[in-house]
Amino acid sequence: xxxxxxxxxxxxxxxxxxxxxxxxxxxxxxxxxxxxxxxxxxxxxxxxxxxxxxxxxxxxxxxxxxxxxxxxxxxxxxxxxxxxxxxxxxxxxxxxxxxxxxxxxxxxxxxxxxxxxxxxxxxxxxxxxxxxxxxxxxxxxxxxxxxxxxxxxxxxxxxxxxxxxxxxxxxxxxxxxxxxxxxxxxxxxxxxxxxxxxxxxx
Amino acid sequence: xxxxxxxxxxxxxxxxxxxxxxxxxxxxxxxxxxxxxxxxxxxxxxxxxxxxxxxxxxxxxxxxxxxxxxxxxxxxxxxxxxxxxxxxxxxxxxxxxxxxxxxxxxxxxxxxxxxxxxxxxxxxxxxxxxxxxxxxxxxxxxxxxxxxxxxxxxxxxxxxxxxxxxxxxxxxxxxxxxxxxxxxxxxxxxxxxxxxxxxxxxxxxxxxxxxxxxxx
Numbered sequence: 302x303x304x305x306x307x308x309x310x311x312x313x314x315x316x317x318x319x320x321x322x323x324x325x326x327x328x329x330x331x332x333x334x335x336x337x338x339x340x341x342x343x344x345x346x347x348x349x350x351x352x353x354x355x356x357x358x359x360x361x362x363x364x365x366x367x368x369x370x371x372x373x374x375x376x377x378x379x380x381x382x383x384x385x386x387x388x389x390x391x392x393x394x395x396x397x398x399x400x401x402x403x404x405x406x407x408x409x410x411x412x413x414x415x416x417x418x419x420x421x422x423x424x425x426x427x428x429x430x431x432x433x434x435x436x437x438x439x440x441x442x443x444x445x446x447x448x449x450x451x452x453x454x455x456x457x458x459x460x461x462x463x464x465x466x467x468x469x470x471x472x473x474x475x476x477x478x479x480x481x482x483x484x485x486x487x488x489x490x491x492x493x494x495x496x497x498x499x500x501x502x503x
Numbered sequence: 504x505x506x507x508x509x510x511x512x513x514x515x516x517x518x519x520x521x522x523x524x525x526x527x528x529x530x531x532x533x534x535x536x537x538x539x540x541x542x543x544x545x546x547x548x549x550x551x552x553x554x555x556x557x558x559x560x561x562x563x564x565x566x567x568x569x570x571x572x573x574x575x576x577x578x579x580x581x582x583x584x585x586x587x588x589x590x591x592x593x594x595x596x597x598x599x600x601x602x603x604x605x606x607x608x609x610x611x612x613x614x615x616x617x618x619x620x621x622x623x624x625x626x627x628x629x630x631x632x633x634x635x636x637x638x639x640x641x642x643x644x645x646x647x648x649x650x651x652x653x654x655x656x657x658x659x660x661x662x663x664x665x666x667x668x669x670x671x672x673x674x675x676x677x678x679x680x681x682x683x684x685x686x687x688x689x690x691x692x693x694x695x696x697x698x699x700x701x702x703x704x705x706x707x708x709x710x711x712x713x714x715x716x717x718x719x
Contacts, residue, residue, distance in 0.1 A: 362691075486568040
């Protein structure tokens with residue numbers, strides 16, 4: 302295992318960097334889309350319920366199946382992976398965003414409206430600061446789930462740590478299998494711990 | 504593409520049915536094992552508040568580890584095939600069941616157990632008639648999460664030689680055949696949604712007294 306690392310360091314750090322890049326890209330796109338959806342959902346309760354149910358159904362589609370269904374449409378590669386991962390994140394993000402914002406004490410938002418704040422001011426100056434922990438928790442869940450599902454994205458040529466795992470499986474190369482699984486598990490655990498620590502300091 | 508898909512279904516009907524069967528068998532065996540392990544352990548952990556933190560902490564970590572990593576990591580230990588897949592899937596399914604069992608028992612309001620004791624119920628009656636029914640919705644939510652996760656990961660288990668519908672998808676990937684990809688993807692997705700729906704119906708009929716709390 303050590304030999305593999307010293308001989309082929311690029312076969313370890315390139316998938317790792319690719320993986321982090323994939324997670325970042327997905328996260329940015331997901332948060333933007335989820336924020337827009339959240340704003341829409343806050344206006345319309347029925348639409349919100351309907352959308353959450355739809356996203357729940359999408360979320361319970363196994364990732365390998367979703368990738369397979371998307372390939373005839375968007376082809377192999379990273380685009381498909383990002384689309385699927387973003388779709389999964391919407392469920393986690395939207396649910397946490399809307400419940401977080403809705404759980405702000407109505408007395409506080411009423412008071413804010415009472416002193417003449419506009420709808421936008423209530424949102425940015427009252428609701429978001431009060432709900433920031435719940436919002437951040439949603440992002441943490443999304444990041445961890447993206448890291449996990451991102452390993453499977455290697456099966457559709459999206460790169461990342463999954464390449465180590467799938468290549469290792471094909472050639473029964475234990476060094477690759479161990480590096481791939483330990484790095485992906487380690488990345489998920491460390492990221493989760495770091496984000497949790499950040500969340501508690503908010 | 505549709506014609507090719509239909510042709511594949513007709514010519515490989517028996518193989519497809521066998522793959523669906525294997526997929527279900529692996530998933531349900533792992534889920535059953537996870538329930539048998541997770542629920543009693545969760546109950547014991549919930550009863551001893553001191554140790555609860557020590558028991559749930561490692562499972563929270565296990566929950567975070569990517570499923571593919573767990574499946575693959577087990578190969579050096581357990582080898583390839585259906586049984587190692589069941590073991591790996593069980594490891595994946597235990598955390599949601601166990602953690603939800605702990606929360607379910609812990610969140611039974613104390614006034615309920617106290618009034619049950621005040622009415623003269625014995626400890627055994629309180630457990631079976633008050634605490635377990637009240638913890639059930641949470642436990643079922645955990646089992647549902649585990650069910651969806653296990654069916655999804657069982658598709659990956661085809662990669663470690665366990666069979667199941669993942670084979671259709673991986674064959675499609677290998678041969679670059681869109682019809683197989685679509686067929687496998689739709690079948691796995693349908694299986695997952697169908698099992699989730701059936702489970703919801705079961706939960707509703709067993710516990711008409713409370714909506715199944717969605718929990719992840």
